[in-house]
Amino acid sequence: MGQAETILSLFKQNEERAFKLLFETYHDTLLLFANQMLDDPEAAKDVVQNCFVDFWVHRRFANLPNGLEQYIFQSVKHAALNHLRGEKRRKKYYIAAKEDEQENLNADETEWNDEALYKALNELPEERRKIFLMICLEGMKYQEVAEKLQISINTVKKQMGRSFKFLREKLQKNIFITLFLLWTKCRKKM
Missing domain, CATH: 1.10.10.10 (Winged helix-like DNA-binding domain superfamily/Winged helix DNA-binding domain)
Known part of the structure; x- marks a missing residue:
C-alpha cells in the first residue's frame, strides 16, 4: 500500500492524524509545485494552505475517485492558475483606472x-x-x-x-x- 492509500485509509480511523500525515507528506512538494507556477513564495504558501484548508473543511478525502495525489496536485494547480488570473485581472483594472483618471x-x-x-x-x-x-x-x-x-x-x-x-x-x-x-x-x- 502506497503513502496516499495509507493516508486515505487513516482518514477512516482518525481524521486528525490522517490530515497531519497528509500535510507532512505533501506540503513541501506542493509548495515547490505552486511556487514553480507562481514564482512568488508568499502566494504559493497561501495557495497551498488554502487547498489544505479546503480539503479538510469540505472533507474532500471522502470521495476521491482518481486518488489522493492526483486530487491534491490538481487542486493546487487550479488554485495557482486562479491566482494568476486574478493577478492579471487586478493589474488590468489598475492600469485602466489609472489611465482613465490621468485623462481627466x-x-x-x-x-x-x-x-x-x-x-x-x-x-x-x-x-x-x-x-x-x-x-x-x-x-x-x-x-x-x-x-x-x-x-x-x-x-x-x-x-x-x-x-x-x-x-x-x-x-x-x-x-x-x-x-x-x-x-x-x-x-x-x-
Missing part, C-alpha cells in the same frame, strides 16, 4: 505621488492597513476579509470607512481621488 486631470495634476500614498498607508493602524490592502490591492471582498481575519463584516466596513476618511484628510486631493476611483472601478468589475 491636467498635466501637472497627473503626478502620482507614490511616496505620499505609501507614507499615509503606513500611518494607518496595522489591522486597518491590513484590511485596506486586502480589499484594495488584493481585490478581496469584504466577506472574504472578514472570514480570513475572523472578524465581522461590519468591522471590515467600519475599518474601510475609517481608512478612507484618514486618507482623504492626509493625501492631496488628486492622489486621493485617483486612489478612490481605482478602488471603485476594481470593486465594480469583481
